[in-house]
Amino acid sequence: MRPTDIRVPEYFHKVVDCQWACPAHTPVPEYIRLIAAGRHDDAYLVNWESNVFPGILGRTCDRPCEPACRRGRVEEKQAEKPEPVAICRLKRVAADNKGDIRARLPKPAAKKNGRKVACVGAGPASLTVARDLAPLGYQVTVFDQDPLAGGMIRTQIPRFRLPAEVIDEECGYVLELGVEYGGGKRIDSMKVLLAEGYDAIFVGSGAPRGRDLDIPGRKEAARNIHIGIDWLSSVSFGHVERIGRRVVVLGGGNTAMDCCRSSKRLGGEDVKVIVRSGYEEMKASPWEKEDAAHEGIPILNFLVPMEFTHRAGKLTGVLFEKVRAEYDANRRRRLVPTGEPNQHYECDDVIVAVGQENAFPWIERDTGIAFDGSGMPVLDKVTMQSTHSKVFFGGDAAFGPKNIIWAVAHGHDAAVSIDKLLNGEDLKDRPAPGVTLVSQKMGIHEWSYDNAVSLDPRFKVPWAEPSKTLKSIKIEVELGFDPLTGFKEAQRCLNCDVQTVFTSRQCIECDACVDICPMDCITFTSNGDEPELRNRLNAPAPNLSQDLYVQEGLKTGRAMVKDEDVCLHCGLCAERCPTGAWDMQKFLVEMTRAGPGCRTRKQERKAA
Numbered sequence: 001m002r003p004t005d006i007r008v009p010e011y012f013h014k015v016v017d018c019q020w021a022c023p024a025h026t027p028v029p030e031y032i033r034l035i036a037a038g039r040h041d042d043a044y045l046v047n048w049e050s051n052v053f054p055g056i057l058g059r060t061c062d063r064p065c066e067p068a069c070r071r072g073r074v075e076e077k078q079a080e081k082p083e084p085v086a087i088c089r090l091k092r093v094a095a096d097n098k099g100d101i102r103a104r105l106p107k108p109a110a111k112k113n114g115r116k117v118a119c120v121g122a123g124p125a126s127l128t129v130a131r132d133l134a135p136l137g138y139q140v141t142v143f144d145q146d147p148l149a150g151g152m153i154r155t156q157i158p159r160f161r162l163p164a165e166v167i168d169e170e171c172g173y174v175l176e177l178g179v180e181y182g183g184g185k186r187i188d189s190m191k192v193l194l195a196e197g198y199d200a201i202f203v204g205s206g207a208p209r210g211r212d213l214d215i216p217g218r219k220e221a222a223r224n225i226h227i228g229i230d231w232l233s234s235v236s237f238g239h240v241e242r243i244g245r246r247v248v249v250l251g252g253g254n255t256a257m258d259c260c261r262s263s264k265r266l267g268g269e270d271v272k273v274i275v276r277s278g279y280e281e282m283k284a285s286p287w288e289k290e291d292a293a294h295e296g297i298p299i300l301n302f303l304v305p306m307e308f309t310h311r312a313g314k315l316t317g318v319l320f321e322k323v324r325a326e327y328d329a330n331r332r333r334r335l336v337p338t339g340e341p342n343q344h345y346e347c348d349d350v351i352v353a354v355g356q357e358n359a360f361p362w363i364e365r366d367t368g369i370a371f372d373g374s375g376m377p378v379l380d381k382v383t384m385q386s387t388h389s390k391v392f393f394g395g396d397a398a399f400g401p402k403n404i405i406w407a408v409a410h411g412h413d414a415a416v417s418i419d420k421l422l423n424g425e426d427l428k429d430r431p432a433p434g435v436t437l438v439s440q441k442m443g444i445h446e447w448s449y450d451n452a453v454s455l456d457p458r459f460k461v462p463w464a465e466p467s468k469t470l471k472s473i474k475i476e477v478e479l480g481f482d483p484l485t486g487f488k489e490a491q492r493c494l495n496c497d498v499q500t501v502f503t504s505r506q507c508i509e510c511d512a513c514v515d516i517c518p519m520d521c522i523t524f525t526s527n528g529d530e531p532e533l534r535n536r537l538n539a540p541a542p543n544l545s546q547d548l549y550v551q552e553g554l555k556t557g558r559a560m561v562k563d564e565d566v567c568l569h570c571g572l573c574a575e576r577c578p579t580g581a582w583d584m585q586k587f588l589v590e591m592t593r594a595g596p597g598c599r600t601r602k603q604e605r606k607a608a
Helices: 011-014 017-021 028-036 041-049 054-060 068-075 089-098 124-136 164-175 190-194 228-236 254-265 286-294 404-422 483-490 512-516 530-535 573-576 601-607
Strands: 116-120 139-144 180-183 198-204 225-227 248-249 268-274 303-311 313-326 333-339 343-346 347-351 392-395 434-438 499-504 522-525 550-551 559-563 582-590
Touching: 011 017, 011 530, 011 582, 017 028, 028 041, 028 483, 041 054, 054 089, 054 164, 068 248, 089 483, 116 124, 124 139, 124 164, 124 198, 124 404, 139 499, 190 198, 198 404, 225 228, 228 347, 248 254, 254 268, 254 286, 254 347, 286 313, 286 392, 313 347, 392 404, 499 550, 499 559, 512 522, 512 573, 530 550, 573 582
Parallel strands: 116 139, 116 198, 139 180, 198 392, 225 347, 248 268, 248 347
Antiparallel strands: 303 313, 313 333, 313 343, 434 582, 499 582, 522 559, 550 559
């Protein structure tokens, strides 16, 4: 194998698996250490710089960082149920325990730069664009049909998961940067918007249309059949306060989980979720399914709705066909009837939550914005630019329904593109991230971070009493970690960003590091091809998604090979090394946002 070039930022960035997995590349270990130190304001601001909505995401994020957390992998052989660090809930610890951080946020630009940007929709993608561009002097106007900002954060996430005051606070931080909010104004024509002289337009209008089911009985029983996202919005704004005693929720995504749990609080006594797929194939996050089960809501699988039954125009139930899954040689699934009798479930109301789709009736097809066969805008996936040079998309409006953190990432990318476009630059010339690699040495055997590895299992987030939460749509279920529990959970982090950096010329090949390594992840051996080399390490390294750290230049001709997959970053190798060949160095990658950092030097000189 070729020696690892640690000058390339991506190598160590990928060792910090949680940050690599986060679409917004939040420096996870950095803010977790700050929480452990009781520096909640600093931890919050590290988050805010990357993901914009720490308090919101600390309650609702889809947590792509947690499956990537190496804590679960290194515990695999020791723990009965290895679990990652509670990264998402630690984000909430920072948000819940911070002080007043407004003085440390960017200030509105003292002088506008004369360029106008419109954002359609006030969801997370648009607000991220506004957050990045407004302090630079852009005149940013955010339009939304609803009077309050937040988009799907406000309309589709129930208050028992996300209190309104958290939304108000974090949307407020963005709007207070000098952003003009056009609440209660629906944009009905892209042509009209383009004619208003905006230098760039960002479309972050989400995926506003819920899919329906065109099966017999749909029209006749329409009064008691509701589309999931529309129903959640009606609940959010107080237009719906009750539902029938018996409720069937159709669909297996997170929206379905929100619908069934909301129904339970609005009068539903017998609430069921019925899904056409298997339980493991449901799109809902595992914890969302667990939360529904915790509240006594059954999930019935492999049932395909065939008919809404009704009597005299009133819904009486849903008829289902029982199916099973069959897979071909390419693992493509096909649902086939089992031949069992159809099953009928009586109900008073049905909520259809079988997916969402984009709707752009307000974008005229002769504006220069191309759409593909499925009605989605044709975009450059790096720049987020459409086929109209001034129009950009992000969030669910760009590539279909996903989640908040992806919308934030799209917003950051689009803001860079808009900034470069309006400064006459090539949008594809994307800025490299800022990278630092700094030794943590405080003495021969001491480090500036706590390198002790906690043996604690993952701490459980406390819940409010169901006897209270199930009686109100507004009482938050999860209480969050208190500061002490947050500290203990933070101590479970392996500090993956504090890297073990090896200098070959200082090594005397005494193998002291090999002897002391608790994970057997360091091997001195002859180099070779990767598949063969992985198998003859002291502990074989089967995880091909995690690169090996390889360094040559040893006097014996051997190579040092370290398996990053299971390294604890405990620093014992560096403490034991008699020559300092090993060092613990904190690697921090900061993604370059819109502003001077994303411009070429030539353009910076021109602007000056």
